[in-house]
Amino acid sequence: MNNLYGKTIFITGATKGIGRSCALAYAEKGANLILTARSSDLLDSLKEELIRKYGIRVHTLVIDVRNSKDVEDKVKSLPESFKKIDILINNAGLALGLDKVYLASPTDIDTVIDTNIKGMLYVTSAIVPLMLKNNSGYVVNIGSIAGDAAYAGGAIYCASKAAVKTFSDGLRIDLVDSNIRVTNIKPGLVETEFSKVRFKGDLEKANNTYKGIDALTPDDVANVVIYATGLPENIQLTEIAMTPNHQADGRTVHREN
Template sequence: MARIAFITGATSGIGQATATLFAQAGIDLILCGRRQDRLDALNQSFSNTVKVLTLCFDVRDREAINAQVSALPSEWKNIDILVNNAGNAHGLGTLADGDTDDWDQMLDGNVKGLLYVSKAIIPLMLENKQGHIVNISSIAGKETYVNGVVYCASKSAVETISQGMRLELTQKGIKITNIAPGAVETEFSMVRFKGDADRAGQVYQGFEPLQPEDIADAILYAVNAPKHVTIADLTILAGAQSAATTIHRS
């Protein structure tokens, strides 16, 4: 029987790349995102290879998450893998001049959203006495940088949540993997700079950044590890990157 993966933020970047590799590996997909048109396109792309179910919700909406997970058909409730990928970065600024709406977006999405989805899915894994949760953190969760304190705090929280999940769930047969990517070329910077394509493009100039597929490959590796092996924590940097904000550009 094929495994089932529940992926948040599946409509772009790391989430979409992970869905692609999982489909190639024969893993059935529950794809979650906020953009129904993109979910429909992914369903069409993958449905000839694996079974696909799409759920349209915002991870910040606790009621929508609970309603949609509760309404899953019985054949989709045997979730083997949860990839908590959905998240965002909004703006750059000091605490003194930061936009509090940006703070809410990051804390609600990166922290509370991950918790809401996990709380909905973990009982299903406990019932099955097995599962694997992959949380997408960031190098920013391990190193704080100027003008990104709230984003870094949100990703540091993901690191702590991953550790706590591992303490609580390992004995229940549920593996926890925390993956902390460095500079990945996705829609991340477009969101952070609120659609300013020129500014977003400058983030990736002068070096070869990671691609979403690089992180997806690591996720697939982690979930395919033997039962006696847990990839607990994995930091992945671009070849030219030595720290969160230290990138050697040509």
């Protein structure tokens, strides 16, 4: 049974990694999509691909989630046919560097906190009121097992993902008298451009992140998102932690030589 056909899905950070895989997975289910990212070229390319392959409706928004006014204005600009949003995927996020916290640059700190925390807050605050009008919806926040315990060099990123967890819990409490569900999905190692961004283009360092372990793929995470949001409406999965085999938590990884 396909509970996702015809639903409208809003995805941030939709052009790469987990966001792109979620877009493809929902499109395959016959859902219509609102895709957001900062690159208009990548959004246009993805939109064309999805319409060609699946014949769904796709609306794109060039948004920097760090800018509250931009988020508010772009959501308000949605056509009426896209304003009944059934599922929000707060996916946009990043890490920068593995410096000790007191050596991190203010610019990197601001970028991580503003994207991973404030961006999620801004988008949620713009979308949830639309869901409340229909007393239905689903908010999925892409967190990380890094939010459960810090690791060396990851204090800022880990703190941001701990915020995703507590925000998800608080939002679920605030919405407990509604039919809106909230899930925090917490992957471990996922092989995407995440590490390339973290190490600012240093491919050797990025590739070493996944060396010796069969990491999760963006499609693996998208499959879990699809599963959670496709369940009957009386079921709410509050939190899902997932890792590749041979990863026990954010710090414990067995790598084959």
